[in-house]
Amino acid sequence: MPLDINVMPEFIPGEITFAPVIKFAYEGNLASELEAGLDRVLAIKLLEHMLHIRCFEEMIVRLRKGDFEPLKQYKFTGASHLSMGQEGVAVGCMSAIRPDDYITSTHRGHGHSIAKGAFWLDAASPEQLAEFISEAAEVDISDRPGLLDCAMQEHLNRTMAELFGKEEGYCRGRGGGMHIADFNMGHLGANAIVGGSYAIATGAAMGAQMLGTDRICVCLVGDGAANNGIAHEAMNFASMAQFERGCPVIYLIENNQYGMTGQQVGEVTGIDRLARRGAGYDHDSMHAEVVNGMDVLAVRDAVSGAAQRCRNGDGPVLLECLTYRYMGHSLSDNRETYRSKQEEAAWHAIDPITTYSQQLLETGLLSPDAIERHRKLAQERIERATLFAYNATDPNPATICEGLFADTTSDDIGDEWRTPESELLSKPEKVRRDNQGRILTRHAVAEALVEEMLRDRRVIVYGEDVADYGGAFAATKGVFEIFGRKRIFNTAISEAAIPGTGCGAAMVGMRPVVEIMYIDFILMAMDQVGNQVAKHRYMFGGKAKIPLVIRTTIGGGRGYAGQHSQSLEAVVTMIPGLKVIAPATPYDAKGLLKSAIRDDNPVVFIEHQHSYTQRGEVPEDEYTIPIGLATVAREGEDVTLVAYSYMYYRAMEAAELAAAQGLSVEVVDPRTLIPLDVDTIAASVKKTGRLVIVQQAPETGCFAEHIAFKLQECCFGDLKAPARIVAAFDVPPPMAPPLEQLNMPTPERILDGIKAVM
Ligand SMILES: Cc1ncc(C[n+]2csc(CCOP(=O)(O)OP(=O)(O)O)c2C)c(N)n1
Missing domain, CATH: 3.40.50.970 (Thiamin diphosphate (ThDP)-binding fold, Pyr/PP domains)
Structure with a gap:
C-alpha cells in the first residue's frame, strides 16, 4: 500500500517559488x-x-x-x-x-x-x-x-x-x-x-x-x-x-x-x-x-x-x-x-x-x-x-530519589482504549508456530506490537522504514497491513526528532513506540533521550508520565564495522530516568516488550539483530514478563555466567563447552539492565562463589563493570575469585573478519574466562 505519490522522472525547466513570508x-x-x-x-x-x-x-x-x-x-x-x-x-x-x-x-x-x-x-x-x-x-x-x-x-x-x-x-x-x-x-x-x-x-x-x-x-x-x-x-x-x-x-x-x-x-x-x-x-x-x-x-x-x-x-x-x-x-x-x-x-x-x-x-x-x-x-x-x-520548605535530603519513576502501568485499562474492529485494515493473525510452538524473535516483536496496538489505540509505532517496508530487520513486518499509516508510519531520517516527538506525545497521553534502527545512531539522539526523555519526570517534580518505548538494535559480526556494530547499552544505562531492557529469546522479547509498552516510564528496548533470527517457543496466549526480573537460563554449581542480549546464546554455548570439561556453569540472563535484578544474580553467586560477565561492548566503562561492582557489594565474602569480564576490546568494532571475530566474545573466549576464575 504505497502512498499515492508521483516520483516519475520529470525535468521541466522553471523556477521554484516560495509562498511569501509576511512581515x-x-x-x-x-x-x-x-x-x-x-x-x-x-x-x-x-x-x-x-x-x-x-x-x-x-x-x-x-x-x-x-x-x-x-x-x-x-x-x-x-x-x-x-x-x-x-x-x-x-x-x-x-x-x-x-x-x-x-x-x-x-x-x-x-x-x-x-x-x-x-x-x-x-x-x-x-x-x-x-x-x-x-x-x-x-x-x-x-x-x-x-x-x-x-x-x-x-x-x-x-x-x-x-x-x-x-x-x-x-x-x-x-x-x-x-x-x-x-x-x-x-x-x-x-x-x-x-x-x-x-x-x-x-x-x-x-x-x-x-x-x-x-x-x-x-x-x-x-x-x-x-x-x-x-x-x-x-x-x-x-x-x-x-x-x-x-x-x-x-x-x-x-x-x-x-x-x-x-x-x-x-x-x-x-x-x-x-x-x-x-x-x-x-x-x-x-x-x-x-x-x-x-x-x-x-x-x-x-x-x-x-x-x-x-x-x-x-x-x-x-x-x-x-x-x-x-x-x-x-x-x-x-x-x-x-x-x-x-x-x-x-x-x-x-x-x-x-x-x-x-x-x-x-x-x-x-x-x-x-x-x-x-x-x-x-x-x-x-x-x-x-x-x-x-x-518555604527545603526538600528533605531523604527524598532525593523520589519521583524518578512512575509506579503505574496501563495494565488495568480494560477495553477503554481497545482499537475498534472498524479501524483495522485486515484481520490480525497470530504468527504461525512450527510444530514445537516456536517462532523467531522478530516475529515475537511484531506480535507484541500488534497485540498492544489492538489493546490500546494510544499505542503508535514510528521510525525509519518501519511501515510498509516492515523495518530494516523485518521486526515490524505485517503491522502496517493491519493498522495502516495512522498507527504506524515512517519518519524522515531524524534520530533526534523520533524520540523527542515520542516524549511530547507521551506527555499528553499517547503511548508511542519509536524505533532507532541501530543503537549506534542513538548518539545522534542523545540530547532528546538523555536530557529530555529521561529527565522530564524527575526534573519537573515527579509529575510527568512518559510512557514511551524506544526500540533499537545492536548488530555486529557482519563486517559493518565501527558505526553499525556497537553495543552502546551503557550510554543509556548511565542516565537516571530510563529503564533499559535487552532480551535474548523470542519469549522474553515478546513478554518484555508488552510490559515496556504498558509501563508509564520511558524504556529503551534493545533488540539484537542476531537474536531476531533465533527461534524459540512463544505461547499464543496472553502473557507479560515483569520488568526487572532476571532469569536463570541454565543451572550450575561452579561458576555464575551473566550474559544478556545476543551474548546469552554465546554464554549458553560456552556453558556446554565447559560441561564437556567437567565444569558446571549457571547462566543468568538479567534481561532488564535498569532496574537490575541484583538479587537473582547474587543468589547464584552465593551458590557458585564465582562470577563471569559477558558482554559485546568494550570493557572500559561498560555495563558489566556495573554488574561486577554491584555483586562485589553484596557477595564479596562469597567470592572465591575476583569477578571477571569477557568483553570486546577497547577499540571501535573492526571490519576485517579475523579482527571482528576476535573482538566479539566467542564461546571459546568465554570458556577461557570461566577457567580463569576456577
Ligand atoms: C545546547 C545548548 N548549547 C548552549 C547552551 C548555553 N546557552 C544557554 S542560553 C544560550 C543562548 C540561547 O540563545 P537563544 O536561543 O536566542 O535564547 P535567548 O537566550 O536569547 O533567550 C546559550 C548559548 C545551552 N544551554 N544549550
Whole structure:
C-alpha cells in the first residue's frame, strides 16, 4: 500500500517559488481592538501580567544585588536569565491561546510560565481556583475576585519557590527556574538545552491531535535555538506530507537579537529574518510571519491567527517575534562587549509595557493613577512571593530519589482504549508456530506490537522504514497491513526528532513506540533521550508520565564495522530516568516488550539483530514478563555466567563447552539492565562463589563493570575469585573478519574466562 505519490522522472525547466513570508502585517492598536470587541477586562489583564513578569524579574536583580531589604543577606543561587523587554511576547501569546493548550518554554521562560498560569487562572472556574489554592479552606467560593487574587498570589509563590529550590515550588525544587513546568496548566516544561523542546512540542501537538482534541502546542524558542539541528528535524517532522491534517504546532521564535552574545543578523546566520526558513518545510512556507514582538497586541493577533490555523488542521505555523532583552544573557554578563548603549536606548524607547500603558491612557481604559496601582499591586505580590519562597520548605535530603519513576502501568485499562474492529485494515493473525510452538524473535516483536496496538489505540509505532517496508530487520513486518499509516508510519531520517516527538506525545497521553534502527545512531539522539526523555519526570517534580518505548538494535559480526556494530547499552544505562531492557529469546522479547509498552516510564528496548533470527517457543496466549526480573537460563554449581542480549546464546554455548570439561556453569540472563535484578544474580553467586560477565561492548566503562561492582557489594565474602569480564576490546568494532571475530566474545573466549576464575 504505497502512498499515492508521483516520483516519475520529470525535468521541466522553471523556477521554484516560495509562498511569501509576511512581515509586520498587524495594523491595529488598542482602540481598534476595543472597537472590534476586545474585552476591557482582558485589555487590562495584558498590562497586569506584563507587570507581573517585569516585577518578578526586577526582584531577581534586587536579590542578586542584595537590594531587597528584608533579604539583604540572602544569597540567591539560581539561574538568572531574564526576559525584561520581552514581556509582550509572553503575554500576547498566552492571551491568544486557550487555557488547555500546551506550551514548551526556555531557560529564559519566567515570563512564559507566569503568563501561561495567569491566563489559565483568569479563565478558571471558582472550583478550579479553590482546588488550586492550598489554603482553600480559608477562602469563600462565592467570592471569585478574592479567589483569583489568592490564586494569582499562589501562582507567583510557587514560581518563585521553584527558583529558590523549595518543596512548594512547581517542580518541588527539582527543576529550578530553567526547568519549570505545570502540566495542569498545559505548561510542558522550560528547557535549558537550547532548542531542546522543538521535538517535544511537535510530539505534544501530534499527540493532542491523535487523541481527537483540538488542543495546540506553542513551542517558544530563542533565535539561537533556531540554528540547532533539532529545529530542522522537528519542523520537518511537523510538516510531513503523510499527515492528513497539519500538525497543530506553532514555532514561536522569540528573536531578542542575540543567542548568548552571538548576533542572529550579520553574524551567526546568513539571513535577515529567521521566518524565511518556513519556506524550506512546506508549500505554504509554514504560514511564516514576522511580528513586532514589542507590541503585545501584534503578538496576540499573530498567535490567534496561527492557533486558528492549527485547529483547522492547517498547521504547523512559524512566527518570528522581534524583541529585545534588556539585561545580559545572565546577570554575570554586562553586555558591554557586544552591543551599544544607543541600540539599547532605541529598544527601551519602544518598551512593551510603556507603549501599551500609553494606549490604555489614550483609550481612557486606565488613568495614570490606576496604572500606578497595577504596578504597585504586581510589585507587592512579587515581594510576598519572595518572602514566601524564602520561608518555604527545603526538600528533605531523604527524598532525593523520589519521583524518578512512575509506579503505574496501563495494565488495568480494560477495553477503554481497545482499537475498534472498524479501524483495522485486515484481520490480525497470530504468527504461525512450527510444530514445537516456536517462532523467531522478530516475529515475537511484531506480535507484541500488534497485540498492544489492538489493546490500546494510544499505542503508535514510528521510525525509519518501519511501515510498509516492515523495518530494516523485518521486526515490524505485517503491522502496517493491519493498522495502516495512522498507527504506524515512517519518519524522515531524524534520530533526534523520533524520540523527542515520542516524549511530547507521551506527555499528553499517547503511548508511542519509536524505533532507532541501530543503537549506534542513538548518539545522534542523545540530547532528546538523555536530557529530555529521561529527565522530564524527575526534573519537573515527579509529575510527568512518559510512557514511551524506544526500540533499537545492536548488530555486529557482519563486517559493518565501527558505526553499525556497537553495543552502546551503557550510554543509556548511565542516565537516571530510563529503564533499559535487552532480551535474548523470542519469549522474553515478546513478554518484555508488552510490559515496556504498558509501563508509564520511558524504556529503551534493545533488540539484537542476531537474536531476531533465533527461534524459540512463544505461547499464543496472553502473557507479560515483569520488568526487572532476571532469569536463570541454565543451572550450575561452579561458576555464575551473566550474559544478556545476543551474548546469552554465546554464554549458553560456552556453558556446554565447559560441561564437556567437567565444569558446571549457571547462566543468568538479567534481561532488564535498569532496574537490575541484583538479587537473582547474587543468589547464584552465593551458590557458585564465582562470577563471569559477558558482554559485546568494550570493557572500559561498560555495563558489566556495573554488574561486577554491584555483586562485589553484596557477595564479596562469597567470592572465591575476583569477578571477571569477557568483553570486546577497547577499540571501535573492526571490519576485517579475523579482527571482528576476535573482538566479539566467542564461546571459546568465554570458556577461557570461566577457567580463569576456577
Ligand atoms: C545546547 C545548548 N548549547 C548552549 C547552551 C548555553 N546557552 C544557554 S542560553 C544560550 C543562548 C540561547 O540563545 P537563544 O536561543 O536566542 O535564547 P535567548 O537566550 O536569547 O533567550 C546559550 C548559548 C545551552 N544551554 N544549550
